[in-house]
Amino acid sequence: MNLDHYQFFQSLEPKSLEKVRSEAKKIALGVGTFLYFQGDVTPGILFLNKGVVKVFLHADEIGKGEITLYYITPGEQCLVNTLSTVSQMPATATAxxxxxxxxxxxxxxxIRWLIDNSPAYRNFKLSFCSERLSQIMHLVEELRFKRMDQRLLNWLYVQGRDTIQTTHEQIAQILGTSREVISRILKNLEKEGVVTIGRGWIRLSER
Known part of the structure:
Protein backbone atom coordinates (compact mmCIF):
# COMPACT_ATOMS: atom_id res chain seq x y z
CA MET A 1 0.00 0.00 0.00
CA ASN A 2 1.19 3.52 -0.73
CA LEU A 3 -0.29 6.87 0.26
CA ASP A 4 -2.56 6.94 -2.79
CA HIS A 5 -4.31 3.79 -1.56
CA TYR A 6 -5.78 5.55 1.47
CA GLN A 7 -9.36 6.15 0.42
CA PHE A 8 -9.54 9.77 1.53
CA PHE A 9 -6.32 10.66 -0.32
CA GLN A 10 -8.08 9.69 -3.55
CA SER A 11 -10.44 12.63 -2.99
CA LEU A 12 -7.69 15.15 -2.29
CA GLU A 13 -7.08 18.00 -4.72
CA PRO A 14 -4.06 17.31 -6.99
CA LYS A 15 -1.98 20.08 -5.38
CA SER A 16 -2.74 18.77 -1.89
CA LEU A 17 -1.94 15.17 -2.81
CA GLU A 18 1.38 16.17 -4.35
CA LYS A 19 2.35 18.09 -1.21
CA VAL A 20 1.61 15.07 1.00
CA ARG A 21 3.57 12.76 -1.30
CA SER A 22 6.64 15.00 -1.20
CA GLU A 23 6.66 15.70 2.56
CA ALA A 24 5.49 12.42 4.17
CA LYS A 25 8.22 10.30 5.76
CA LYS A 26 8.09 6.50 5.68
CA ILE A 27 8.55 4.76 9.04
CA ALA A 28 8.85 1.19 10.33
CA LEU A 29 8.84 0.37 14.07
CA GLY A 30 8.93 -2.83 16.11
CA VAL A 31 6.66 -4.15 18.87
CA GLY A 32 6.96 -2.25 22.13
CA THR A 33 8.12 1.03 20.58
CA PHE A 34 6.41 4.08 22.04
CA LEU A 35 5.15 6.49 19.39
CA TYR A 36 4.46 9.18 21.97
CA PHE A 37 3.85 9.50 25.69
CA GLN A 38 1.05 11.23 27.53
CA GLY A 39 2.21 14.86 27.75
CA ASP A 40 4.27 14.87 24.53
CA VAL A 41 3.50 17.17 21.63
CA THR A 42 3.35 14.94 18.54
CA PRO A 43 5.38 16.14 15.52
CA GLY A 44 3.07 14.70 12.85
CA ILE A 45 0.19 12.35 12.11
CA LEU A 46 0.74 8.64 11.49
CA PHE A 47 -0.89 7.06 8.43
CA LEU A 48 -0.70 3.34 9.15
CA ASN A 49 -0.12 0.81 6.39
CA LYS A 50 0.70 -2.32 8.42
CA GLY A 51 0.49 -3.42 12.07
CA VAL A 52 -1.43 -2.26 15.14
CA VAL A 53 -0.97 0.62 17.60
CA LYS A 54 -2.52 0.70 21.08
CA VAL A 55 -3.58 4.05 22.57
CA PHE A 56 -4.09 4.06 26.32
CA LEU A 57 -4.34 6.11 29.49
CA HIS A 58 -2.03 5.24 32.37
CA ALA A 59 -2.26 6.13 36.03
CA ASP A 60 0.21 8.58 37.57
CA GLU A 61 1.00 6.06 40.29
CA ILE A 62 3.08 3.03 39.33
CA GLY A 63 1.12 -0.20 39.55
CA LYS A 64 -2.31 1.43 39.18
CA GLY A 65 -2.77 0.02 35.66
CA GLU A 66 -4.04 1.52 32.44
CA ILE A 67 -7.16 1.87 30.34
CA THR A 68 -7.01 1.10 26.62
CA LEU A 69 -8.89 3.76 24.63
CA TYR A 70 -8.68 2.10 21.21
CA TYR A 71 -6.43 0.31 18.73
CA ILE A 72 -5.31 1.80 15.40
CA THR A 73 -5.20 -0.56 12.42
CA PRO A 74 -4.18 0.08 8.77
CA GLY A 75 -6.14 2.92 7.19
CA GLU A 76 -7.29 4.31 10.57
CA GLN A 77 -6.21 7.46 12.41
CA CYS A 78 -5.56 8.36 16.04
CA LEU A 79 -7.67 11.12 17.59
CA VAL A 80 -5.08 11.89 20.29
CA ASN A 81 -2.32 12.11 17.69
CA THR A 82 -4.45 14.34 15.45
CA LEU A 83 -5.46 16.80 18.17
CA SER A 84 -1.93 17.10 19.56
CA THR A 85 -0.40 17.62 16.10
CA VAL A 86 -2.94 20.20 14.94
CA SER A 87 -3.09 22.17 18.20
CA GLN A 88 0.54 21.57 19.26
CA MET A 89 -0.80 20.77 22.73
CA PRO A 90 0.35 17.84 24.92
CA ALA A 91 -1.05 14.43 24.01
CA THR A 92 -3.72 13.20 26.43
CA ALA A 93 -2.73 9.51 26.14
CA THR A 94 0.18 7.22 25.26
CA ALA A 95 0.62 5.17 22.07
CA ILE A 111 -1.23 18.87 8.20
CA ARG A 112 -1.89 22.51 9.07
CA TRP A 113 -1.40 23.47 5.40
CA LEU A 114 -3.97 20.83 4.40
CA ILE A 115 -6.46 22.16 6.96
CA ASP A 116 -6.05 25.69 5.56
CA ASN A 117 -6.06 24.76 1.88
CA SER A 118 -7.90 21.46 1.34
CA PRO A 119 -11.70 21.26 1.84
CA ALA A 120 -11.50 17.51 1.17
CA TYR A 121 -9.03 17.03 4.03
CA ARG A 122 -11.07 19.19 6.42
CA ASN A 123 -14.19 17.12 5.68
CA PHE A 124 -12.28 13.90 6.25
CA LYS A 125 -10.91 15.09 9.59
CA LEU A 126 -14.31 16.23 10.86
CA SER A 127 -15.85 12.87 9.97
CA PHE A 128 -12.97 10.92 11.51
CA CYS A 129 -12.92 12.93 14.76
CA SER A 130 -16.67 12.49 15.18
CA GLU A 131 -16.42 8.71 14.69
CA ARG A 132 -13.49 8.26 17.07
CA LEU A 133 -15.06 10.48 19.72
CA SER A 134 -18.20 8.34 19.55
CA GLN A 135 -16.06 5.25 20.26
CA ILE A 136 -14.48 6.91 23.28
CA MET A 137 -17.87 7.97 24.64
CA HIS A 138 -19.01 4.35 24.30
CA LEU A 139 -15.97 3.28 26.33
CA VAL A 140 -16.80 5.86 29.02
CA GLU A 141 -20.34 4.49 29.17
CA GLU A 142 -19.01 0.97 29.63
CA LEU A 143 -16.61 2.05 32.36
CA ARG A 144 -19.33 3.92 34.21
CA PHE A 145 -22.36 1.69 33.87
CA LYS A 146 -21.45 -1.91 33.02
CA ARG A 147 -20.37 -4.58 35.49
CA MET A 148 -16.84 -5.91 35.06
CA ASP A 149 -18.01 -9.45 34.24
CA GLN A 150 -20.18 -8.07 31.41
CA ARG A 151 -17.31 -5.95 30.09
CA LEU A 152 -14.96 -8.95 30.19
CA LEU A 153 -17.43 -11.14 28.28
CA ASN A 154 -18.01 -8.38 25.73
CA TRP A 155 -14.27 -8.06 25.20
CA LEU A 156 -13.80 -11.82 24.77
CA TYR A 157 -16.62 -12.09 22.23
CA VAL A 158 -15.53 -9.15 20.08
CA GLN A 159 -12.08 -10.71 19.55
CA GLY A 160 -13.80 -12.79 16.85
CA ARG A 161 -12.18 -16.15 17.60
CA ASP A 162 -12.81 -19.08 19.91
CA THR A 163 -9.31 -19.23 21.43
CA ILE A 164 -7.72 -15.94 22.51
CA GLN A 165 -3.99 -15.78 23.19
CA THR A 166 -3.69 -13.42 26.15
CA THR A 167 -2.94 -13.25 29.88
CA HIS A 168 -5.03 -12.15 32.83
CA GLU A 169 -2.63 -9.24 33.33
CA GLN A 170 -3.06 -8.03 29.74
CA ILE A 171 -6.86 -8.16 30.00
CA ALA A 172 -6.73 -6.29 33.31
CA GLN A 173 -4.71 -3.49 31.69
CA ILE A 174 -7.11 -3.25 28.75
CA LEU A 175 -10.21 -3.14 30.98
CA GLY A 176 -8.68 -0.90 33.62
CA THR A 177 -8.84 -3.23 36.61
CA SER A 178 -6.57 -5.61 38.55
CA ARG A 179 -5.31 -9.05 37.50
CA GLU A 180 -6.91 -10.54 40.62
CA VAL A 181 -10.37 -9.30 39.59
CA ILE A 182 -9.99 -10.75 36.07
CA SER A 183 -8.74 -14.08 37.40
CA ARG A 184 -11.66 -14.35 39.83
CA ILE A 185 -14.24 -13.60 37.12
CA LEU A 186 -12.65 -16.05 34.68
CA LYS A 187 -12.66 -18.82 37.28
CA ASN A 188 -16.39 -18.21 37.85
CA LEU A 189 -17.03 -18.26 34.10
CA GLU A 190 -15.08 -21.51 33.81
CA LYS A 191 -17.24 -23.08 36.54
CA GLU A 192 -20.32 -21.99 34.57
CA GLY A 193 -18.93 -23.63 31.43
CA VAL A 194 -18.61 -20.38 29.49
CA VAL A 195 -14.81 -20.49 29.07
CA THR A 196 -11.87 -22.86 29.41
CA ILE A 197 -8.71 -21.33 30.84
CA GLY A 198 -5.14 -22.34 30.01
CA ARG A 199 -1.71 -20.81 30.45
CA GLY A 200 -1.66 -17.81 28.13
CA TRP A 201 -4.99 -18.57 26.46
CA ILE A 202 -8.76 -18.50 26.99
CA ARG A 203 -11.22 -20.60 24.95
CA LEU A 204 -14.87 -19.63 24.63
CA SER A 205 -17.12 -22.64 25.17
CA GLU A 206 -20.29 -20.85 24.08
CA ARG A 207 -20.75 -18.19 21.38
Whole structure:
Protein backbone atom coordinates (compact mmCIF):
# COMPACT_ATOMS: atom_id res chain seq x y z
CA MET A 1 0.00 0.00 0.00
CA ASN A 2 1.19 3.52 -0.73
CA LEU A 3 -0.29 6.87 0.26
CA ASP A 4 -2.56 6.94 -2.79
CA HIS A 5 -4.31 3.79 -1.56
CA TYR A 6 -5.78 5.55 1.47
CA GLN A 7 -9.36 6.15 0.42
CA PHE A 8 -9.54 9.77 1.53
CA PHE A 9 -6.32 10.66 -0.32
CA GLN A 10 -8.08 9.69 -3.55
CA SER A 11 -10.44 12.63 -2.99
CA LEU A 12 -7.69 15.15 -2.29
CA GLU A 13 -7.08 18.00 -4.72
CA PRO A 14 -4.06 17.31 -6.99
CA LYS A 15 -1.98 20.08 -5.38
CA SER A 16 -2.74 18.77 -1.89
CA LEU A 17 -1.94 15.17 -2.81
CA GLU A 18 1.38 16.17 -4.35
CA LYS A 19 2.35 18.09 -1.21
CA VAL A 20 1.61 15.07 1.00
CA ARG A 21 3.57 12.76 -1.30
CA SER A 22 6.64 15.00 -1.20
CA GLU A 23 6.66 15.70 2.56
CA ALA A 24 5.49 12.42 4.17
CA LYS A 25 8.22 10.30 5.76
CA LYS A 26 8.09 6.50 5.68
CA ILE A 27 8.55 4.76 9.04
CA ALA A 28 8.85 1.19 10.33
CA LEU A 29 8.84 0.37 14.07
CA GLY A 30 8.93 -2.83 16.11
CA VAL A 31 6.66 -4.15 18.87
CA GLY A 32 6.96 -2.25 22.13
CA THR A 33 8.12 1.03 20.58
CA PHE A 34 6.41 4.08 22.04
CA LEU A 35 5.15 6.49 19.39
CA TYR A 36 4.46 9.18 21.97
CA PHE A 37 3.85 9.50 25.69
CA GLN A 38 1.05 11.23 27.53
CA GLY A 39 2.21 14.86 27.75
CA ASP A 40 4.27 14.87 24.53
CA VAL A 41 3.50 17.17 21.63
CA THR A 42 3.35 14.94 18.54
CA PRO A 43 5.38 16.14 15.52
CA GLY A 44 3.07 14.70 12.85
CA ILE A 45 0.19 12.35 12.11
CA LEU A 46 0.74 8.64 11.49
CA PHE A 47 -0.89 7.06 8.43
CA LEU A 48 -0.70 3.34 9.15
CA ASN A 49 -0.12 0.81 6.39
CA LYS A 50 0.70 -2.32 8.42
CA GLY A 51 0.49 -3.42 12.07
CA VAL A 52 -1.43 -2.26 15.14
CA VAL A 53 -0.97 0.62 17.60
CA LYS A 54 -2.52 0.70 21.08
CA VAL A 55 -3.58 4.05 22.57
CA PHE A 56 -4.09 4.06 26.32
CA LEU A 57 -4.34 6.11 29.49
CA HIS A 58 -2.03 5.24 32.37
CA ALA A 59 -2.26 6.13 36.03
CA ASP A 60 0.21 8.58 37.57
CA GLU A 61 1.00 6.06 40.29
CA ILE A 62 3.08 3.03 39.33
CA GLY A 63 1.12 -0.20 39.55
CA LYS A 64 -2.31 1.43 39.18
CA GLY A 65 -2.77 0.02 35.66
CA GLU A 66 -4.04 1.52 32.44
CA ILE A 67 -7.16 1.87 30.34
CA THR A 68 -7.01 1.10 26.62
CA LEU A 69 -8.89 3.76 24.63
CA TYR A 70 -8.68 2.10 21.21
CA TYR A 71 -6.43 0.31 18.73
CA ILE A 72 -5.31 1.80 15.40
CA THR A 73 -5.20 -0.56 12.42
CA PRO A 74 -4.18 0.08 8.77
CA GLY A 75 -6.14 2.92 7.19
CA GLU A 76 -7.29 4.31 10.57
CA GLN A 77 -6.21 7.46 12.41
CA CYS A 78 -5.56 8.36 16.04
CA LEU A 79 -7.67 11.12 17.59
CA VAL A 80 -5.08 11.89 20.29
CA ASN A 81 -2.32 12.11 17.69
CA THR A 82 -4.45 14.34 15.45
CA LEU A 83 -5.46 16.80 18.17
CA SER A 84 -1.93 17.10 19.56
CA THR A 85 -0.40 17.62 16.10
CA VAL A 86 -2.94 20.20 14.94
CA SER A 87 -3.09 22.17 18.20
CA GLN A 88 0.54 21.57 19.26
CA MET A 89 -0.80 20.77 22.73
CA PRO A 90 0.35 17.84 24.92
CA ALA A 91 -1.05 14.43 24.01
CA THR A 92 -3.72 13.20 26.43
CA ALA A 93 -2.73 9.51 26.14
CA THR A 94 0.18 7.22 25.26
CA ALA A 95 0.62 5.17 22.07
CA UNK A 96 2.68 1.98 21.75
CA UNK A 97 3.28 -0.41 18.85
CA UNK A 98 1.24 -3.57 19.54
CA UNK A 99 2.19 -5.30 16.25
CA UNK A 100 5.16 -4.13 14.15
CA UNK A 101 4.11 -1.20 12.00
CA UNK A 102 4.89 0.38 8.65
CA UNK A 103 3.43 3.63 7.45
CA UNK A 104 4.00 7.33 6.87
CA UNK A 105 4.40 10.29 9.18
CA UNK A 106 2.97 13.49 7.74
CA UNK A 107 4.60 16.50 9.49
CA UNK A 108 2.56 18.97 11.52
CA UNK A 109 3.32 21.79 9.08
CA UNK A 110 1.89 19.75 6.20
CA ILE A 111 -1.23 18.87 8.20
CA ARG A 112 -1.89 22.51 9.07
CA TRP A 113 -1.40 23.47 5.40
CA LEU A 114 -3.97 20.83 4.40
CA ILE A 115 -6.46 22.16 6.96
CA ASP A 116 -6.05 25.69 5.56
CA ASN A 117 -6.06 24.76 1.88
CA SER A 118 -7.90 21.46 1.34
CA PRO A 119 -11.70 21.26 1.84
CA ALA A 120 -11.50 17.51 1.17
CA TYR A 121 -9.03 17.03 4.03
CA ARG A 122 -11.07 19.19 6.42
CA ASN A 123 -14.19 17.12 5.68
CA PHE A 124 -12.28 13.90 6.25
CA LYS A 125 -10.91 15.09 9.59
CA LEU A 126 -14.31 16.23 10.86
CA SER A 127 -15.85 12.87 9.97
CA PHE A 128 -12.97 10.92 11.51
CA CYS A 129 -12.92 12.93 14.76
CA SER A 130 -16.67 12.49 15.18
CA GLU A 131 -16.42 8.71 14.69
CA ARG A 132 -13.49 8.26 17.07
CA LEU A 133 -15.06 10.48 19.72
CA SER A 134 -18.20 8.34 19.55
CA GLN A 135 -16.06 5.25 20.26
CA ILE A 136 -14.48 6.91 23.28
CA MET A 137 -17.87 7.97 24.64
CA HIS A 138 -19.01 4.35 24.30
CA LEU A 139 -15.97 3.28 26.33
CA VAL A 140 -16.80 5.86 29.02
CA GLU A 141 -20.34 4.49 29.17
CA GLU A 142 -19.01 0.97 29.63
CA LEU A 143 -16.61 2.05 32.36
CA ARG A 144 -19.33 3.92 34.21
CA PHE A 145 -22.36 1.69 33.87
CA LYS A 146 -21.45 -1.91 33.02
CA ARG A 147 -20.37 -4.58 35.49
CA MET A 148 -16.84 -5.91 35.06
CA ASP A 149 -18.01 -9.45 34.24
CA GLN A 150 -20.18 -8.07 31.41
CA ARG A 151 -17.31 -5.95 30.09
CA LEU A 152 -14.96 -8.95 30.19
CA LEU A 153 -17.43 -11.14 28.28
CA ASN A 154 -18.01 -8.38 25.73
CA TRP A 155 -14.27 -8.06 25.20
CA LEU A 156 -13.80 -11.82 24.77
CA TYR A 157 -16.62 -12.09 22.23
CA VAL A 158 -15.53 -9.15 20.08
CA GLN A 159 -12.08 -10.71 19.55
CA GLY A 160 -13.80 -12.79 16.85
CA ARG A 161 -12.18 -16.15 17.60
CA ASP A 162 -12.81 -19.08 19.91
CA THR A 163 -9.31 -19.23 21.43
CA ILE A 164 -7.72 -15.94 22.51
CA GLN A 165 -3.99 -15.78 23.19
CA THR A 166 -3.69 -13.42 26.15
CA THR A 167 -2.94 -13.25 29.88
CA HIS A 168 -5.03 -12.15 32.83
CA GLU A 169 -2.63 -9.24 33.33
CA GLN A 170 -3.06 -8.03 29.74
CA ILE A 171 -6.86 -8.16 30.00
CA ALA A 172 -6.73 -6.29 33.31
CA GLN A 173 -4.71 -3.49 31.69
CA ILE A 174 -7.11 -3.25 28.75
CA LEU A 175 -10.21 -3.14 30.98
CA GLY A 176 -8.68 -0.90 33.62
CA THR A 177 -8.84 -3.23 36.61
CA SER A 178 -6.57 -5.61 38.55
CA ARG A 179 -5.31 -9.05 37.50
CA GLU A 180 -6.91 -10.54 40.62
CA VAL A 181 -10.37 -9.30 39.59
CA ILE A 182 -9.99 -10.75 36.07
CA SER A 183 -8.74 -14.08 37.40
CA ARG A 184 -11.66 -14.35 39.83
CA ILE A 185 -14.24 -13.60 37.12
CA LEU A 186 -12.65 -16.05 34.68
CA LYS A 187 -12.66 -18.82 37.28
CA ASN A 188 -16.39 -18.21 37.85
CA LEU A 189 -17.03 -18.26 34.10
CA GLU A 190 -15.08 -21.51 33.81
CA LYS A 191 -17.24 -23.08 36.54
CA GLU A 192 -20.32 -21.99 34.57
CA GLY A 193 -18.93 -23.63 31.43
CA VAL A 194 -18.61 -20.38 29.49
CA VAL A 195 -14.81 -20.49 29.07
CA THR A 196 -11.87 -22.86 29.41
CA ILE A 197 -8.71 -21.33 30.84
CA GLY A 198 -5.14 -22.34 30.01
CA ARG A 199 -1.71 -20.81 30.45
CA GLY A 200 -1.66 -17.81 28.13
CA TRP A 201 -4.99 -18.57 26.46
CA ILE A 202 -8.76 -18.50 26.99
CA ARG A 203 -11.22 -20.60 24.95
CA LEU A 204 -14.87 -19.63 24.63
CA SER A 205 -17.12 -22.64 25.17
CA GLU A 206 -20.29 -20.85 24.08
CA ARG A 207 -20.75 -18.19 21.38
Missing amino acids: IVDESIEGWLVPAET
